[in-house]
Amino acid sequence: MMMHSPDAGRGDPILNVRQLEVVYNRVATAVQGVSISVSSAEIVTIVGTNGAGKTTTLRAISGFLPSEDVAITDGTIQLGGTDLRGLLAHQVSRLGVVIVPEHDKLFQTMTVADNLNFNLSRRNRHIRDQVYHYFPRLAERQNQIAGLMSGGEKQMLALGMALLCEPTILLVDELSLGLAPVITEEIMSILRDINRDLGLAMLIVEQNAVAALKVASFGYVMEGGRVVFKGSASELLNHEDVKEFYLGGSDDATRSYRDLKQYSRKRRWWG
Numbered sequence: 390m391m392m393h394s395p396d397a398g399r400g401d402p403i404l405n406v407r408q409l410e411v412v413y414n415r416v417a418t419a420v421q422g423v424s425i426s427v428s429s430a431e432i433v434t435i436v437g438t439n440g441a442g443k444t445t446t447l448r449a450i451s452g453f454l455p456s457e458d459v460a461i462t463d464g465t466i467q468l469g470g471t472d473l474r475g476l477l478a479h480q481v482s483r484l485g486v487v488i489v490p491e492h493d494k495l496f497q498t499m500t501v502a503d504n505l506n507f508n509l510s511r512r513n514r515h516i517r518d519q520v521y522h523y524f525p526r527l528a529e530r531q532n533q534i535a536g537l538m539s540g541g542e543k544q545m546l547a548l549g550m551a552l553l554c555e556p557t558i559l560l561v562d563e564l565s566l567g568l569a570p571v572i573t574e575e576i577m578s579i580l581r582d583i584n585r586d587l588g589l590a591m592l593i594v595e596q597n598a599v600a601a602l603k604v605a606s607f608g609y610v611m612e613g614g615r616v617v618f619k620g621s622a623s624e625l626l627n628h629e630d631v632k633e634f635y636l637g638g639s640d641d642a643t644r645s646y647r648d649l650k651q652y653s654r655k656r657r658w659w660g
């Protein structure tokens with residue numbers, strides 16, 4: 390029987406994570422059997438509630454796992470033909486996988502311009518012009534102390550700093566954190582513009598599933614450290630279960646998505 394494949398038509402992955410497992414303190418498995426991929430010029434999102442394992446997944450990919458208390462215990466992480474597992478954060482970044490972390494992403498006491506200049510080289514000056522083009526508010530506030538800007542402006546600055554690292558794929562962790570929904574949507578739409586203009590691949594991790602799925606072409610739903618659902622962004626946005634549990638359609642917070650997983654499995658696009 391022919392089965393509809395959720396991944397049909399996505400092209401070859403540039404980032405390919407297979408069966409990732411991450412364990413904290415040798416006992417707590419935060420991520421288990423997670424397989425996700427991002428193709429070139431694609432915006433992919435991982436959505437899920439607090440504690441689902443989204444940040445752990447991104448940090449494992451980017452090499453930002455403090456080695457004393459956390460370890461990748463299984464799986465592969467590949468960028469093109471290169472194995473990223475076991476590389477240090479600066480090595481991963483140099484290969485073009487650049488993360489905008491959830492916290493501590495800028496130099497609070499430095500100006501906007503100095504934050505951007507930190508990653509500036511002779512080679513990437515044109516990118517700073519592009520950053521000011523996509524985020525005109527940063528151009529207007531070049532001499533402002535970064536820590537004194539609004540949450541949305543700080544997020545724009547963090548994205549600008551990441552772009553100056555010349556990513557081939559940009560990883561963005563929870564950019565909506567602490568932002569008004571309208572600001573989140575504004576920044577998401579700028580990311581979509583950048584993706585369209587420059588063909589930059591992005592992996593966007595979000596609790597605000599609607600905002601992320603509006604700009605993404607493909608999405609994964611994580612819960613309890615596992616991918617419980619995947620599909621095109623429009624499939625996820627229109628799927629009854631996903632709507633009910635992740636897009637604000639449910640007023641019964643005690644039910645888990647897992648309760649529905651059993652019958653979800655039988656549906657046409659859940660492989």
Ligand SMILES: Nc1ncnc2c1ncn2[C@@H]1O[C@H](COP(=O)(O)OP(=O)(O)O)[C@@H](O)[C@H]1O
Nearest residue numbers: 413417419437438439440441442443444445446
């Ligand atoms: N530093 C840590 N030490 C121990 N457990 C952690 C640590 N960071 C996260 N966890 C646990 O890992 C799981 C996944 O967390 P996280 O990846 O931050 O989820 P999300 O980003 O989806 O909110 C949670 O159960 C969390 O409590």
Ligand SMILES: [Mg+2]
Nearest residue numbers: 443444491563
């Ligand atoms: Mg997180």
